[in-house]
Amino acid sequence: MSRLVIVSNRVADPGKAAAGGLAVAVKESLQQTGGLWFGWSGKIREETPDSADHGDVKLEAVGNVQLATIDLSQQDYDAYYLGYANGVLWPVFHYRLDLANFDVQFAAGYRRVNRLFAHKLLPLLRPDDVIWIHDYHLIPLAAELRAMGCGNRIGFFLHVPVPPPLIMAAIPEHEWLMRSLFAYDLVGFQSEADVTHFARYVESEAGAECLSDGSLRAFNRTLRVGAYPIGIDVDEFTKLANARDGVDMFLRMREEYSRRRLLLGVDRLDYSKGLPQRVHAFRELLATYPENRGSATLIQIASPSREDVGAYDDLRRQMDSLCGEINGDYGELDWMPVRYIHRNVARKRLPGLYRASRVALVTPLRDGMNLVAKEFIAAQDPADPGMLVLSRFAGAAEHLKEALLVNPYDTQGTAHAIQRALTMSLDERVNRHAALMSRIRQFDVHWWSSGFLAALEHAGLREDAGCAA
Missing domain, CATH: 3.40.50.2000 (Glycogen Phosphorylase B;)
Known part of the structure; x- marks a missing residue:
């Protein structure tokens, strides 16, 4: 049986009460199957002359779940988390262009931290792992993993809404951002409206073809998409x-x-x-x-x-x-x-x-x-x-x-x-x-998790299956 690897911006202890919807849902998924949960520790790393490798991955076992966390530098936190994830993507995805700050340094920091996540995650992966990446902080993570030789099944779930195409196109890097989603095997959204907005975007901006099974074909890749409304236990x-x-x-x-x-x-x-x-x-x-x-x-x-x-x-x-x-x-x-x-x-x-x-x-x-x-x-x-x-x-x-x-x-x-x-x-x-x-x-949390993972299983392995660490 394949191991489940969850990747999210923050990692929470599965043994403790989780407040946010993402943390609660991820906790429920992992407690059912066990596996690895990778992400940011929530801590800011102190800069030192020998910190060029961005620090070690910290591993901790909690029941049948292994937690793997990394710290971020203040510079990375400011650009990736505050600047791009919550200063650009959050307001735009919630239709608030007036609150977005399109500073190019934020975009560079966002790419840098996603590359860091891929670099630190890759050595922890096994060839048959199924990887499930969560939310707007980590949209390009699969593309970074693919560039490093990872051929595992990788799914992505977006917990926030998808705006209409013209609002999405206000992001200066929108082509790169949406193209990076085609590195996944399956992308899940919260609602049918979100699926429609995404499909309309890639059809109008990238000339994507909508296939008979609902998949989208663009950038020489076929991407399966679907609505998987998240629930509670x-x-x-x-x-x-x-x-x-x-x-x-x-x-x-x-x-x-x-x-x-x-x-x-x-x-x-x-x-x-x-x-x-x-x-x-x-x-x-x-x-x-x-x-x-x-x-x-x-x-x-x-x-x-x-x-x-x-x-x-x-x-x-x-x-x-x-x-x-x-x-x-x-x-x-x-x-x-x-x-x-x-x-x-x-x-x-x-x-x-x-x-x-x-x-x-x-x-x-x-x-x-x-x-x-x-x-x-x-x-x-x-x-x-x-x-x-x-x-x-x-x-x-x-x-x-x-x-x-x-x-x-x-x-x-x-x-x-x-x-x-x-x-x-x-x-x-x-x-x-x-x-x-x-x-x-x-439509409870168990339906959400099992439904998404079953769809990811049927999305098929890439030809270059296996993960080169």
């Missing part, structure tokens, strides 16, 4: 909801807010999440439907994220101001409309918070998938479930049709949807939740 999350921490959180919130109806948002503090628009919609709810004053409370958790990027400082100040204004304008001595929390909440406590909430607001401006939507569904009491208000611009909206889908740019429309969620009959909530629960069970 529903049973595991349900167990968290019924565990002590989850139950304690539920009981505490139910007691503290016994006279209130809770609306909940759980996000990273990121401009793609639509947090200011959500707060404006909640304000519109209070203005248009005054019966919610004194009875509806929005708890907005905004976990710290990339705080060394300037746009995030601006967003934090904006959120502080907006939440303060609503509380000042509408708050009473015994009721504050918004509880804004800028820190992490332990994952084991989240299910109890979800279950205590009447409405979840998952309203990103653009999102690859958004697993909070699925976690909220899994945590609900099926006899009296809360309602999900979901942005149509989240990848999750393709499958979660029974949620109340909204346009987060439409403040009044979102407020009306929140009011509908708050006043929805029990029968309708139960029926909608049952359909949503069935959907997240069908």
Whole structure:
């Protein structure tokens, strides 16, 4: 049986709770099969005169998983991670060209670190390894490995959305970037919309041919592509909801807010999440439907994220101001409309918070998938479930049709949807939740992992199979 090799920007200990969607999903995949997880340690290496080799790979065994990590220099971190991955690719892939910084030094650093990853990974590979590379940080990694003689099966999964062709073409190096994806055997996306955007791009920009089986032919390579919407481990999350921490959180919130109806948002503090628009919609709810004053409370958790990027400082100040204004304008001595929390909440406590909430607001401006939507569904009491208000611009909206889908740019429309969620009959909530629960069970994290890896297995070995270390 082939060994699974996972490569991602960051490596997390599989034995510990993982907060991010990518880390949770990768952890689930590796715990099923075992294998190697390679990536950045999260540490910045101190520069010394003899550090030209970029340091050694650190190996650590955790159960049936071997972790392999490298440190980055401050220069590489600034150019590859802050500069290109999060200063160019993240904003462009989320349609925010106004926030992108197309500095050529960032592109050079991005290529350099991907070459470094390939150089350090190659000696660890076995000829029959199956390699699964994750996300926008490492798009050109397969091309670097191929250039070094690696012929293993290599798959890639993009966790963020794919923008339309004209937005993608705003990246100065877009031809090179997209061409490098053809070094993979299989590229997976979160949604059918993402597959369509990518296919339209390579057809218009590279003259790609769409074959009868859905594969794309360009650059003398045939690439298989597909939508593999990422899911959660529903049973595991349900167990968290019924565990002590989850139950304690539920009981505490139910007691503290016994006279209130809770609306909940759980996000990273990121401009793609639509947090200011959500707060404006909640304000519109209070203005248009005054019966919610004194009875509806929005708890907005905004976990710290990339705080060394300037746009995030601006967003934090904006959120502080907006939440303060609503509380000042509408708050009473015994009721504050918004509880804004800028820190992490332990994952084991989240299910109890979800279950205590009447409405979840998952309203990103653009999102690859958004697993909070699925976690909220899994945590609900099926006899009296809360309602999900979901942005149509989240990848999750393709499958979660029974949620109340909204346009987060439409403040009044979102407020009306929140009011509908708050006043929805029990029968309708139960029926909608049952359909949503069935959907997240069908497309859970095990379906995602096994489906992608099975497709990669059938993508076929290259003629130069085997990896020359």
